[in-house]
Amino acid sequence: MFNSPIGTLYxxxxxxxxxxxxxxxxxxVPFRKGAAPASFIKELKAYFSGAHVAFSQExxxxxxxxFEKKVWSALKDIPFGETRSYKWVAEKTGNSAAVRAVGRALSKNPVPIVVPCHRVIExxxxxxxYSSGVEVKRRLLEMEYYAKGK
Structure with a gap:
């Protein structure tokens, strides 16, 4: 677990x-407490403090x-504090007509924030x-937008 400004992350x-x-x-998933890698926790803390983090956690x-894995991989090309359209992601996968399929893939992203599906907009x-709700997405985007201006 990680307590973030937008709620507990499991x-x-x-x-x-x-x-x-x-x-x-x-x-x-059987839940058991254990220590997440210290380097990853450090990156999460930095991210939620407004640092421009490129997560290194494997x-x-x-x-x-x-296709979903191709979509998730494309998201890593969206810089901190910026957004791209569903169409842009579809084009990155090599199938510009797959806009709806991109939306479905984003809703199944198992590692949001680290794989930044919140940076994809209309x-x-x-x-x-957003799979965790539009308000969470809005807060993540605002946090990155204002942090980018620092």
Whole structure:
């Protein structure tokens, strides 16, 4: 667990590899307390303090289709404090017509924040959806926007 300014984050690991970040306690995973890697906790603290963090924690996707993994990989190209459209992500996957499929893939992202699906918005600039709720997405985007101005 990690207590953040936007709520408790439940962190799931497969060995030393991050496999999940959730705002709700995962039901399908036996929960046991253990120490997350100190370097990852340090990065989370820095991120929520407004630092421009490129997370270095290795990730293991335990779920996801090849397309979903391609979408999640593309998100790492969106810089801190910036946003891109669903269409941009679809184009990065090589399938510009897959805008709706991108939205579905984002909703299944097992490691939000670290794989920054919150940085994807509608082409018209509206915020779009978020698996943990639009208010959480708005807070993450505002935090990054104001931190980027520092």
């Amino acid at each position: 962190l799931t690991f497969s060995g030393r590899l991050l496999s999940g970040v959730s705002f709700e306690k995962p039901e399908h 990730i293991k996707f335990l779920t996801g289709t090849d 082409s018209d600039g509206s915020i779009g959806g």
